[in-house]
Amino acid sequence: MHELMVLLQGVVLGIAIAAPVGPIGLLCIRRTIEHGPMMGFTTGMGAAVADTIYGAVAAFGVSAAVGYLRDHQIVFQLVGGIFLMVVAIRTFRQSPAAEQREADAAPDSRTWVGGFMTGLSLTLTNPATIMAFIAIFAGFGLGGDLGRFDAATLVFGVFIGSSLWWLTLSSIVASIRHRFSDRRLVMLNHYTGVALAGFGIWALGSAVTGMASLAMS
Structure with missing residues (x-):
């Protein structure tokens, strides 16, 4: 019974981390509409794996890893911001092809892998993710005092919760994707490109502010 409660706590944590709309959520929605639910889901699964790593x-x-992430937060913000800007520009300029709407009938595994790697990279280069986990774990009274089995169970629950969120989101969006014309897809x-650029500018701005603070200290 105790293990089940720990697992359920992990599921709730996974959903709580994944659910807020951010860069990955926007990409999942857009790619589901344009390329099909599998593309949106694999993009989200990249984020789910990254969430699981940070959850672990x-x-x-692992205080050393947390300290490393804090000490190199500016680097992560720079890399993540640049990556977001590249994705934003590519997204803004992309012209949807009509045949890609039938991606379910003729799937391209390389595209799925690309979506997965985008979700994984964007989430791993966002130091706010690990900080969010630490804050939420503290709020739930969880953390480094957990036994190894409970910690592993909790992390597994985080993976399940995050995965369920991306599966649910991509499935819901997929049910309405037929309503989008070429014009609406463009x-x-x-809109997605502009929003992603906003996230990128925010990350780069945070990095610049951090560097300025270090230079003044």
């Missing part, structure tokens, strides 16, 4: 760092209380690409 927080659950097992508009969606533009």
Whole structure:
């Protein structure tokens, strides 16, 4: 019974981390509409794996890893911001092809892998993810004092919760994707590109502010 409760706590944590709309959420929605639910889901699964990695760092209380992430936060923000800007520009300029709407009938595994790697990279280069885990774990009274089995169970629950969120989101969006014309898809690409650029500018701005603070100290 105790293990089940720990697992359920992990599921809740996974959903709580994944659910807020951010860069990965926007990409999942856009790619589901344009390329099909599998593309959106694999993009989200990249984020789910990254969430699991950071969840493991927080659950097992790996202080050295947490310290490294904090000490190199500016580097992560720079890399993540640049990556987001590249993805934003590509998204804004992309013109949807009609045949890609039938991606379910003729799937391209290389595209799925690309989506997975995008979700994984964007989430891993976001130091706010690990900080969010630490804060939420503290709020739940969890953390480095967990036994190894409980910590592993909690991390597994995080993976399940995050995966369920991306499966649910991509499935819901897939149910309405037939309503999007080419014109609407182009508009969606533009809106998504602008939003992703906003996240990128915020990350780069945070990095610049951090460097300025270090220079003044």
